Amino acid sequence: MRWLIAVWLMLLPVIIAAPAQADELRPGYLELAEIRAGEWSVGWKLPYTAPPADTPLPPVLPDNCAYSGALKIGTAAAAVLGSAQARCTGPVAGKTVSMPGLIGQADMLVRIAPLDAPAQALRLTAAKPDAQIARQPATVQVLQTYLVLGVEHILAGWDHLLFVIALVLLVQNGRTVIVAATAFTAAHSLTLAGAALGFVGLPGGPVEALIALSIIFLAAEILRSADDTAGTPTLTRRFPWIVAFLFGLLHGFGFAGALTSIGLPEGDIVAALLAFNVGVEAGQLLVIAVVLAGLAAIRAAASAALEPVVHIASYGIGMTGAYWLIDRVIA
Structure with a gap:
């Protein structure tokens, strides 16, 4: 019974996410x-x-x-x-x-x-x-406003959020996850700044579709790693920070699309970008802490339930990513 409750707790974000606008700023x-x-x-x-x-x-x-x-x-x-x-x-x-x-x-x-x-x-x-x-x-006004927007965006931008959750489920090690998440932040900071300042750019449609594909990829890697515990760990599990960095470059264009839609304050663009990125990182670390705590609680209460919980959550995340991929390709 406990492990069934744990499954539903792990699936709750996915159930909520499916009908949600994946990359929409809530404000x-x-x-x-x-x-x-x-x-x-x-x-x-x-x-x-x-x-x-x-x-x-x-x-x-x-x-x-x-x-x-x-x-x-x-x-x-x-x-x-x-x-x-x-x-x-x-x-x-x-x-x-x-x-x-x-x-x-x-x-x-x-x-x-x-x-x-x-x-x-x-x-x-x-x-x-x-x-x-x-x-x-005042610059402090800009910092406060865009810091809050960064936190809100990672918590409401479900495609980025599911990517981070999937990363935690794949690695399940606090220190390694934080390193991978920081690599993800560093990468999307580069492309976010470049796109927001007009130096680089990609069409929004293909970017959103590829972001959905990155979620499917991580979900598949979780299941593949779980089914091959006796073999050699996958490249993604051995070097999660590399995968997080590469996909972070892609996700940065998604962040840039959302940020561009609300604009950047003239004269304080650098401060706004910095605050937004710090907010995103703070939101990511909060999510990582919650998911790691959930995994630790399941491991302590019913260790045998951990693997099926991760399996079911991964299927849910993968199906959500597949739904977004189809929706974005045919839109």
């Missing part, structure tokens, strides 16, 4: 961009778990701004999407912007891009759905 997004002096473009995205019954309220603009013309508000891809034009008298620095309708764990990244000042990033939460636009953006 909502609001951008105010000045297109001409005093004229602003407003766009927002607010993810939801259930379609809203009524038309959601638009963002509350600074008190020296007002919407001009019709607001376009609709739904698509499990999110409320809105766009509008606004006119502002004078600068928005020092003013407050807010978003009604944030509930629970929802949060929203706000990007303010005036013509005569550097763009800045703010973060709204359900507990504090308003924020003051800085007169002079």
Whole structure:
């Protein structure tokens, strides 16, 4: 009975992940961009778990701004999407912007891009759905915002997360897993920075399909290693950090696609990239600690159940990767 409970605990992330958007940043997004002096473009995205019954309220603009013309508000891809034009008298620095309708764990990244000042990033939460636009953006603000985004992205980006979980299931050794995860982070940091800064790039569709394939590969390696315990360990098991580094280069392009969609603050691009990467690494280490603790608990409570638990979890991870691969190839 204990090992059945353990199986379900190991499978729970996979069950949740299957219908989820694999590489979607959870926060909502609001951008105010000045297109001409005093004229602003407003766009927002607010993810939801259930379609809203009524038309959601638009963002509350600074008190020296007002919407001009019709607001376009609709739904698509499990999110409320809105766009509008606004006119502002004078600068928005020092003013407050807010978003009604944030509930629970929802949060929203706000990007303010005036013509005569550097763009800045703010973060709204359900507990504090308003924020003051800085007169002079501070680097510490950028570091805090993008650090949180990095943590949230690894925890909500299920394809990257399943890759890390599969890596832990393959190695099952704390020190080796941390080395491999650090190699993964170093690699995706290289391609993330290169892609975000415009030095390198790959089409998003093929990248997402190959990321799904990397998950299938690791799931197959776990099962292959388990079925061949008496033979020579596979190359992946002997040198997991090399495999993690190579696939990390690929995953970096996926991170770059998500980060590019929300933008980087002008003047603090390096700080934002650094904070985002540190957040991703922190999220990975948290996941590694949880999975290793789970494996240790199973090993202590019912050691005979460990192998079937890893087998079943690996099949679940592999099937999820296969589903994403097919979905991304035919999309």
